[in-house]
Amino acid sequence: MIKIAIIGAGVAGLTLAHKLKEAGYLKVEIFDKGKAPGGRTSSRRIDQGYLDHGAQFLTIKDLEFQEFLASHLPQELIVRWDVDFALWQNGKFIPKERLRYVPLQSMSALCKQLAVGLSVKTQVKITSLERQWRLLDEQANSYGPFDLVVLTAPPAQSCALLKGHSNLAQEVGKIQMWPCWSLMLTSSEPVVFPFAGIEFEHPVLGWIGLNHTKAQRGKITSFIVQANWNWSKENLESDPQQVTEILYREFLQVMGLGDVNYKKVVHLWRYASPVEVANTPYLLDHANRLALCGDWCVAGKIEGAFVSANELAKKIINS
Ligand SMILES: Cc1cc2nc3c(=O)[nH]c(=O)nc-3n(C[C@H](O)[C@H](O)[C@H](O)COP(=O)(O)OP(=O)(O)OC[C@H]3O[C@@H](n4cnc5c(N)ncnc54)[C@H](O)[C@@H]3O)c2cc1C
Numbered sequence: 001m002i003k004i005a006i007i008g009a010g011v012a013g014l015t016l017a018h019k020l021k022e023a024g025y026l027k028v029e030i031f032d033k034g035k036a037p038g039g040r041t042s043s044r045r046i047d048q049g050y051l052d053h054g055a056q057f058l059t060i061k062d063l064e065f066q067e068f069l070a071s072h073l074p075q076e077l078i079v080r081w082d083v084d085f086a087l088w089q090n091g092k093f094i095p096k097e098r099l100r101y102v103p104l105q106s107m108s109a110l111c112k113q114l115a116v117g118l119s120v121k122t123q124v125k126i127t128s129l130e131r132q133w134r135l136l137d138e139q140a141n142s143y144g145p146f147d148l149v150v151l152t153a154p155p156a157q158s159c160a161l162l163k164g165h166s167n168l169a170q171e172v173g174k175i176q177m178w179p180c181w182s183l184m185l186t187s188s189e190p191v192v193f194p195f196a197g198i199e200f201e202h203p204v205l206g207w208i209g210l211n212h213t214k215a216q217r218g219k220i221t222s223f224i225v226q227a228n229w230n231w232s233k234e235n236l237e238s239d240p241q242q243v244t245e246i247l248y249r250e251f252l253q254v255m256g257l258g259d260v261n262y263k264k265v266v267h268l269w270r271y272a273s274p275v276e277v278a279n280t281p282y283l284l285d286h287a288n289r290l291a292l293c294g295d296w297c298v299a300g301k302i303e304g305a306f307v308s309a310n311e312l313a314k315k316i317i318n319s
Pocket residue numbers: 007008009010011012013031032033034037038039040041053054055056057058059124125126127152153154157180182226269271272273293294295296299300301302303304305
């Protein structure tokens with residue numbers, strides 16, 4: 001029986017595992033360094049609810065993605081984020097129609113549910129690969145052997161694991177990712193604002209979301225303030241406290257809200273979104289039995305991660 005290891009339990013890794021399992025590959029094991037599945041769709045748990053500090057919402061345009069979600073998630077888990085959106089440009093909020101979806105309770109609910117029924121080992125950081133294939137973790141535990149290893153981690157992390165094993169390392173190493181600073185604000189003071197999701201054309205800001213307007217996020221007021229790609233890159237190594245102060249100041253200014261002593265927590269996503277995607281939906285080194293997929297192959301969004309993994313699954317199944 002063919003044994004397959006998948007590194008990464010984000011949308012790409014979980015999609016691939018389901019597709020392979022359905023095609024009869026029964027020995028599929030997933031490894032993730034995080035506390036729970038999710039990757040960049042993870043949310044922060046607080047006493048009063050959840051803060052979606054990574055992916056904000058999902059689009060469901062691809063028909064196969066729609067079918068996949070319908071068959072692998074509990075009914076009604078994914079709901080419309082039925083609010084008004086806007087684009088902030090030259091100091092003005094311009095209303096923008098958008099159809100966006102969110103899972104109930106938290107973005108992390110998506111992967112939590114997708115992981116059900118799969119073999120997922122969390123808190124296992126794979127540090128190296130050994131032929132024929134074994135995976136080694138930080139504690140020098142060894143997993144395997146596997147007939148095929150699929151890497152779904154962001155390019156820099158996958159490249160480090162591939163080096164010395166496959167020429168794909170060079171190709172993957174060329175893919176750059178934007179970082180993103182994300183500030184979470186919470187307060188018990190209610191806030192009324194006409195828009196709940198705002199994209200910015202601004203020197204610092206990229207996005208502000210009224211997190212509490214999503215279904216079942218908790219009763220307190222919560223905002224997610226994300227810096228834009230360029231600013232995040234320029235400030236990649238900045239002091240988190242300083243980043244917090246700058247993002248908070250810009251937030252108050254553009255929103256015109258009073259300072260109600262928000263609780264502030266900042267997070268840096270070092271590999272948030274591809275600068276340019278690879279020119280292929282996945283990468284496969286047939287001879288060495290190594291493959292890669294993830295959003296950075298197709299488009300820097302949840303649907304992009306799905307499409308990449310779905311295409312790789314078809315290739316593996318057909319070959
Ligand atoms: C701030 C931000 C906002 C975003 N907003 C949106 C949005 O609104 N809508 C949207 O559709 N998309 C959004 N995205 C993008 C979306 O989150 C990603 O496209 C998608 O989640 C990528 O899924 P993936 O499986 O390809 O990769 P990931 O989610 O990155 O999964 C890779 C997994 O690999 C694991 N891993 C890495 N290295 C190792 C290792 N050595 N050993 C074990 N495990 C490892 C990681 O822990 C991670 O769980 C956003 C992303 C960010 C960061």
